[in-house]
Amino acid sequence: MSNFDQALAHVLKNEGGYVNDPADRGGETYKGIARRFHPDWPGWRVIDRARGKPGFPANLDENAALQRAVAALYRKLYWDPVGGDRIPDPDIGIELMDTAVNMGVRRAARFLQEGLNLLNRNQKSWPDLVVDGWVGAKSITAVGKCLRGRDGKRYLLKALNTLQAERYLDIMRRNPTQERFARGWLNRT
DSSP: OOHHHHHHHHHHHHHOSEEEOTTSTTOEEETTEETTTOTTOTHHHHHHHHTTSTTTTGGGGGOHHHHHHHHHHHIIIIITTTTTTTOSOHHHHHHHHHHHHHHOHHHHHHHHHHHHHHTSTTTTSSOOOOOSSOOOHHHHHHHHHHHHSTTHHHHHHHHHHHHHHHHHHHHHHHOGGGGGGHHHHHHTO
């Protein structure tokens, strides 16, 4: 199984299947793909055709073309922009993609850069990165150096999860109606 396939499987465990929750800012979603944010995604045509058929929405998971469309969207919009194929550790790649899906690619990249800056022992291990939300060669090099250090992977994952949890808590503090998602969000950290 490729690193992308592992990341996609992890993300889809959190994203679930078909949901149309009026309290969800994304509205109608399938496997985390919100119609509101991705109205032109080809999967919506498949879903709309299946809507009136027996077994909806469970029958969606059996549609191979729909599942390929799901994978293609996640690869293009989340895995590739966070540098998934260039991240030298599958667990770090999985964490970045999951955060990108839930919070945006740029935020996931900023979390990575901020975490790396906090773990570089005041620039003794590698230079500080510009926290710009773009995973480039310097970010990838810093990840590699971090992973070669003692417990580097463990601490980088902790930093990424802490930054993610901090963001979720901030969202709920500012908008208490979002507390209904607390357990699902914190499950991701």
